[in-house]
């Protein structure tokens with residue numbers, strides 16, 4: 001193709017796409033269009049006209065509500081319409097089946113008036129209408145989520161973006177469980193700390209420090225028979241799940257190596273936006289660090 005022809009081709013292509021997008025008027029009302037957004041009527045395998053002439057047969061068609069559940073559609077999702085409107089020829093008894101009458105349409109002898117097959121009430125929403133966001137997904141080192149511009153397929157594109165990407169994990173910081181998990185007995189006080197999130201990953205860790213503000217060890221021996229006998233000593237992670245239940249885990253044992261620091265690790269659930277504590281596989285919404293009683 002020569003350059004000029006190519007440019008003309010581009011011009012025509014975009015000109016006609018532009019025209020087809022401009023075909024639908026803006027809806028009269030803001031928000032959801034009155035009847036929702038219907039796709040076009042479509043023929044399927046059951047659509048074959050059961051008569052060859054006279055508008056005597058019917059054809060089955062279906063259409064899909066494109067905007068559910070954001071804007072629910074009203075009206076039928078299937079219909080029967082007349083079909084094959086050519087006049088019947090001798091020796092059939094009738095030329096046309098009621099309510100159609102023989103007439104000449106565009107120079108052709110047929111049965112009419114032919115019902116409109118395209119009865120589009122579609123309009124472009126005044127503002128962007130999107131499906132809800134999908135959950136966040138980690139793709140390589142990037143988190144992304146998408147949503148569907150619901151009127152796009154009828155030629156009404158949205159102005160806002162349908163995709164969001166970020167490197168920071170989409171799970172929020174768990175809250176402070178201090179006031180929510182008072183039923184858990186703890187030793188020398190509690191301390192809330194933020195998770196350290198790993199950019200471009202689905203992981204985070206919580207640095208569990210077994211020291212109090214004065215630098216004294218925060219690790220404390222279990223005083224019950226079993227724990228004391230085994231000389232266990234550790235720091236507790238206290239966690240509240242979405243249903244309000246508080247559970248604990250001894251993230252590390254301080255006693256054998258004089259350890260006063262350890263990590264609790266978490267994985268981000270991009271669908272719920274909550275962190276999952278790796279050791280239990282449970283989602284947590286609040287955390288606090290305490291020591292054994």
Ligand SMILES: *[C@@H]1O[C@H](CO)[C@@H](O)[C@H](O)[C@H]1NC(C)=O
Nearest residue numbers: 042043047048049059083084
């Ligand atoms: C659907 O089927 C009807 C009846 O057979 C026919 O008149 C019409 O042209 C068909 N429409 C499409 C889009 O194929």
Ligand SMILES: *[C@@H]1O[C@H](CO)[C@@H](O)[C@H](O)[C@H]1NC(C)=O
Nearest residue numbers: 049050051056057058059080
């Ligand atoms: C065509 O099919 C429709 C729907 O099944 C039926 O109501 C109608 O009587 C049929 N017409 C003929 C001519 O068979």
Ligand SMILES: *[C@@H]1O[C@H](CO)[C@@H](O)[C@H](O)[C@H]1NC(C)=O
Nearest residue numbers: 032067068069070071072073
């Ligand atoms: C649409 O219909 C569904 C199912 O009937 C319902 O759950 C939903 O709330 C409706 N949405 C709106 C916007 O009315």
Ligand SMILES: *[C@@H]1O[C@H](CO)[C@@H](O)[C@H](O)[C@H]1NC(C)=O
Nearest residue numbers: 137138139140144145163165
């Ligand atoms: C979003 O993540 C999904 C799943 O990992 C991937 O298939 C898709 O290509 C990503 N989209 C973008 C825009 O990065």
Ligand SMILES: *[C@@H]1O[C@H](CO)[C@@H](O)[C@H](O)[C@H]1NC(C)=O
Nearest residue numbers: 217254255256257258259260
């Ligand atoms: C543990 O701490 C004690 C007292 O500070 C010290 O004597 C000992 O060497 C430490 N043990 C280890 C394994 O670091």
Ligand SMILES: *[C@@H]1O[C@H](CO)[C@@H](O)[C@H](O)[C@H]1NC(C)=O
Nearest residue numbers: 205206207208261262263264
């Ligand atoms: C905690 O995890 C971070 C990141 O993986 C690491 O740099 C740090 O050394 C860990 N700390 C402990 C005490 O394991």
Ligand SMILES: *[C@@H]1O[C@H](CO)[C@@H](O)[C@H](O)[C@H]1NC(C)=O
Nearest residue numbers: 269270271272273276281283
């Ligand atoms: C992530 O969250 C979704 C929505 O709450 C939930 O259905 C799914 O089971 C969770 N996945 C894991 C691994 O916990």
